[in-house]
Amino acid sequence: MEAPKTSKARLVASGIVPFVVLAAMIAYVLGPGSALVNFGTALPEITLERIDFVDKEIQVTVRNTGPIDVSIAQADVNDRIQPAAIEPDKHLGRFETASVRIPFEWNEAEPYEIGLTLDDGTRFAKSVEAAAHAMKPNFEMASYFALIGTYVGIIPVMIGLLWLPFIAKMGQGKYAFFLALTAGLLLFLGIDAIAEGLEISAQGLAESFNGPLLIATVVVASFVGLYCVSEKLVGRTGASISKSVAIALMVSVGIGLHNLGEGLAVGAAMGLGEVALSTFLIIGFAIHNTTEGFAIAAPMARHKPMIGKLAAMGFIAGAPAIAGVYIGGFTYSPVAAILFLSVGAGAIFQVAASILGWISQDKKGLVSAHTASGIAIGMIIMYVTSILV
Amino acid sequence: MVSVLAVTVVVATFYFVYPGVSDAKNEEKVFVTHGGAVIGTTGDILDPVYSKQTVEFDPQKYLRNFNYGHVSTENGKTLREFTIIASDDQVMEISPGVFYNVWAFNGTVPGPTIRATEGDIVRVKFINNGSKSHTIHFHGIHTASMDGVFEPVGARGGQFTYEFEAGPVGIHPYHCHVMPLEEHISRGLYGAYIVDPKDGRPPADEMIMVLNGFDTDFDMENNFYAANTIPFYYQHHPIQIGRDQLIRVYVVNILEFDQINNFHLHGNLYNYYPTGTSNVPSTYTDMITLSQGERGIMEFLYTYPGKYLFHAHKTEFAEKGWTGLFLVV
Numbered sequence: 264m265e266a267p268k269t270s271k272a273r274l275v276a277s278g279i280v281p282f283v284v285l286a287a288m289i290a291y292v293l294g295p296g297s298a299l300v301n302f303g304t305a306l307p308e309i310t311l312e313r314i315d316f317v318d319k320e321i322q323v324t325v326r327n328t329g330p331i332d333v334s335i336a337q338a339d340v341n342d343r344i345q346p347a348a349i350e351p352d353k354h355l356g357r358f359e360t361a362s363v364r365i366p367f368e369w370n371e372a373e374p375y376e377i378g379l380t381l382d383d384g385t386r387f388a389k390s391v392e393a394a395a396h397a398m399k400p401n402f403e404m405a406s407y408f409a410l411i412g413t414y415v416g417i418i419p420v421m422i423g424l425l426w427l428p429f430i431a432k433m434g435q436g437k438y439a440f441f442l443a444l445t446a447g448l449l450l451f452l453g454i455d456a457i458a459e460g461l462e463i464s465a466q467g468l469a470e471s472f473n474g475p476l477l478i479a480t481v482v483v484a485s486f487v488g489l490y491c492v493s494e495k496l497v498g499r500t501g502a503s504i505s506k507s508v509a510i511a512l513m514v515s516v517g518i519g520l521h522n523l524g525e526g527l528a529v530g531a532a533m534g535l536g537e538v539a540l541s542t543f544l545i546i547g548f549a550i551h552n553t554t555e556g557f558a559i560a561a562p563m564a565r566h567k568p569m570i571g572k573l574a575a576m577g578f579i580a581g582a583p584a585i586a587g588v589y590i591g592g593f594t595y596s597p598v599a600a601i602l603f604l605s606v607g608a609g610a611i612f613q614v615a616a617s618i619l620g621w622i623s624q625d626k627k628g629l630v631s632a633h634t635a636s637g638i639a640i641g642m643i644i645m646y647v648t649s650i651l652v
Numbered sequence: 653m654v655s656v657l658a659v660t661v662v663v664a665t666f667y668f669v670y671p672g673v674s675d676a677k678n679e680e681k682v683f684v685t686h687g688g689a690v691i692g693t694t695g696d697i698l699d700p701v702y703s704k705q706t707v708e709f710d711p712q713k714y715l716r717n718f719n720y721g722h723v724s725t726e727n728g729k730t731l732r733e734f735t736i737i738a739s740d741d742q743v744m745e746i747s748p749g750v751f752y753n754v755w756a757f758n759g760t761v762p763g764p765t766i767r768a769t770e771g772d773i774v775r776v777k778f779i780n781n782g783s784k785s786h787t788i789h790f791h792g793i794h795t796a797s798m799d800g801v802f803e804p805v806g807a808r809g810g811q812f813t814y815e816f817e818a819g820p821v822g823i824h825p826y827h828c829h830v831m832p833l834e835e836h837i838s839r840g841l842y843g844a845y846i847v848d849p850k851d852g853r854p855p856a857d858e859m860i861m862v863l864n865g866f867d868t869d870f871d872m873e874n875n876f877y878a879a880n881t882i883p884f885y886y887q888h889h890p891i892q893i894g895r896d897q898l899i900r901v902y903v904v905n906i907l908e909f910d911q912i913n914n915f916h917l918h919g920n921l922y923n924y925y926p927t928g929t930s931n932v933p934s935t936y937t938d939m940i941t942l943s944q945g946e947r948g949i950m951e952f953l954y955t956y957p958g959k960y961l962f963h964a965h966k967t968e969f970a971e972k973g974w975t976g977l978f979l980v981v
Contacts, residue, residue, distance in 0.1 A: 343972065597930065
């Protein structure tokens with residue numbers, strides 16, 4: 264018994280040793296060795312992440328996104344100095360946030376630039392295209408958002424499910440075509456989510472977050488995570504009925520995450536006062552999302568209709584849009600939006616991979632004309648409907 | 653393994669989405685807006701506009717501080733000797749909580765106000781303790797060799813003695829004249845130089861206002877404007893003056909980057925003497941416009957007590973600090 268115990272201790276120790284050495288090196292660099300590595304000047308940076316217009320007050324959420332601690336010295340509106348309060352305090356460590364309250368009688372629908380000046384005199388600013396009252400999370404708004412989420416998510420997905428009988432009566436080749444079409448739709452959605460994430464990253468996220476790499480990390484992590492989970496889910500159920508249900512379920516979950524991202528976009532557009540844009544977003548997403556219902560219906564079309572399950576999946580796919588609208592409208596943060604979009608993209612790629620895997624089990628596999636044209640047409644349909652957004 | 657992954661993901665998410673915020677204080681502080689709204693906060697107040705705050709430099713002291721130099725007689729004339737030391741490594745709090753690397757004469761921006769009587773000999777011993785070449789270029793009448801342009805005074809201890817007869821009567825700026833000129837002036841190497849007439853001016857409560865600004869983010873636009881450096885200082889520390897007391901303000905516009913500046917007085921008008929060279933005012937007004945380097949003398953008296961604003965009627969400057977108050981008692 265003695266020998267294995269020692270070897271296990273050794274194993275643990277050998278795992279820890281590199282950490283100890285690394286810690287020693289960091290301690291040296293920060294301490295006695297710091298003179299060796301100090302060169303150049305670290306420049307402070309803050310990011311104004313969010314601006315809310317409330318009654319006679321403008322509220323700014325600011326984050327220290329630079330390499331050094333900073334103090335905020337003053338606030339301005341349209342480059343004119345204004346008295347303000349900062350909570351919890353004006354000193355911000357790295358990545359710390361604070362809320363700046365500027366008493367100001369702002370005008371509805373007019374553009375503003377809000378600036379904050381640091382202790383070294385550097386000014387950072389963020390523009391708002393049109394000031395609009397920040398939405399307060401009350402019952403009225405919550406039910407309004409639920410309604411919009413329903414329009415964007417649940418109803419279009421349910422409409423898409425109505426294609427089920429149409430797909431069910433199809434021959435094997437055509438069915439493969441429609442499955443491939445679904446894969447095409449999903450590929451498009453995944454790429455769309457990444458593009459959206461990159462856009463938010465470029466506009467609203469400080470460079471220190473390494474936005475594109477954050478997106479890549481989360482996309483890959485959610486892809487492999489869900490791939491692992493779904494393989495277990497599908498593998499456990501031997502019968503092909505359950506397998507198709509499992510795939511449809513994964514499609515629903517993936518699309519649900521995607522719709523959460525879309526809901527965020529709608530809610531954020533409303534929160535930022537871009538009202539006309541959000542109307543277009545709602546119509547656009549509704550049309551766009553009808554195709555998603557189709558994506559759920561396709562894998563289940565070969566078996567006798569299971570209305571209850573289908574409806575449940577439609578709900579899983581559509582309902583997150585409500586949550587998305589809610590989060591986007593009330594507590595929009597670029598970091599959260601990017602995380603949701605990236606998880607959604609990973610999930611969707613995983614589902615697309617599963618469907619393609621499923622098709623490839625057929626005789627002709629992925630090389631058939633049906634499959635190739637299905638993927639291409641799926642992407643084209645999504646592109647055309649996406650122009651509406 | 654799955655649990656390790658889950659923990660990693662959760663920790664990473666919270667690290668970005670909900671970073672730690674520093675300890676909240678419970679003590680409630682209050683500030684009042686121009687509209688009279690009383691704003692309470694548990695955090696810090698950022699109010700350079702109305703809240704009474706002080707920095708190391710005291711504009712109240714600078715306002716009436718005239719430097720007549722070390723006085724002696726030489727060849728039957730009054731000799732006034734001054735020492736001015738230039739530096740360019742000083743960090744000055746130029747607005748509450750804002751620290752800026754100023755280049756300064758005798759450690760302050762503006763530099764000391766030098767004052768002499770027409771015909772006096774002014775001798776200025778100049779020492780450059782900065783890391784760059786600097787000079788002093790006085791406006792006024794003097795020989796070419798005393799102009800402070802073609803004799804850059806070397807860094808780290810370079811010396812030069814400027815000597816000339818004080819004249820003409822009036823108010824003049826002095827500033828460094830080393831290239832790049834805009835940088836050497838806007839960083840703070842300037843001050844005022846007053847030449848009094850031999851028979852003096854009528855007694856008055858006299859003050860100096862150097863209209864200046866700071867480009868703290870180096871985008872060739874001023875972030876702060878003021879009379880005597882500190883934005884809004886005379887708004888929360890009003891200049892107390894007496895009723896029916898003649899007030900004489902020596903005004904110098906040394907602002908860089910902006911083409912013009914101006915001076916508007918509330919509830920009153922003033923006699924204005926451009927450059928202070930004539931006994932006859934050019935205008936009786938409440939509003940003068942000053943180009944870069946322009947200066948003059950304003951004389952007025954208040955009959956009614958109370959608070960009266962003075963500020964740039966270029967209101968952008970006013971809202972970035974060039975606003976003050978006279979308190980007539």
